[in-house]
Amino acid sequence: MKYAAITLLLLTVLVTTGCVGKMPQTADEFRQALPGAFMGKLETYEVDRSAAEIGKTFQKYAPKCLDVSLATTSQTSSSYQHIVTQYTPTVIVNQNRSELHLQEKHQQGVVAVYEEPAAGHYLMVVDATPLGPNKAKIEFYRPSMGFETLVTAIKNWTRGENLGCPDLTK
């Protein structure tokens, strides 16, 4: 009953603000939508590594670090919340650029009131574009708050330093 009321309220807000059906369905739509979005951030920087090398790092670390299902539970004296989230990374490497997409799908505990892609909504997109043999421009489309450890790990992948997986439980 409580969930139904919350869902109805969210639906009402989304419909009245014209947001229903506007969730980005592709990485390109996400790139277009994020810079002007609430809590969205486009961070741009350059690194002294080739885009191809960065792509190899994405290919090595993204599947083993980000293709995970995460369960979180929080409990107080008056509430209990259990959320299961599946993260799905996609890496695309070609001569034009190396890309990392990360999608997030709540499998339990959160109701999706909008249409989202099969693997869940886009959480982050990272593009590494060649600027020279050993230089690349990074465009990091991401939330402006939260996910600090995840953001740090992905930045490390682009820079090729302190490589490892982010602890998503943090």
Add this chain to the structure above:
Amino acid sequence: MSFNRCVRFFALALLLVTASGCSGLHPYRNTLDKNLTVRTKTDSGSILTSVKARVDIYTVDESCNLAYRGSVALQQPQVEIGLPAGGANYLNFVFSSSSFLAGARGATGFDRYFTTRPGYEYVAEASYVDGIYNVILKERKAGSKRLRELDDGECTPKR
């Protein structure tokens, strides 16, 4: 769901059960000749949070079924472990963090398949620093100093 995703899900389930305090984990009977050195470095990045590491050891049969053999606490900077030489293994490195003030707990894991070869020694460098964790597995011929980093292995059923 792919096989590796299944294994990860299984490992996650084990982590959750472990975190809930009814794990059924037991110490690994570390009686074989030592052929794996685990070097561990942990730093939570906060004096209010502690991180503990352990490795859960499984053997793997030809159908890729896992058999849990026990766990080794990685409380020392260097720990020696004896794995069956010439056998397929699945190692799940688990980093458990707990926050003193918030009472929060979390556990995350890093899994590796690899087959030990007779006459070879293995070194695992396990680290958890400021929320970033990694395990690098290397191999060398017994007596040699040259270490070779092993690729991430996957289990392919042989029957």
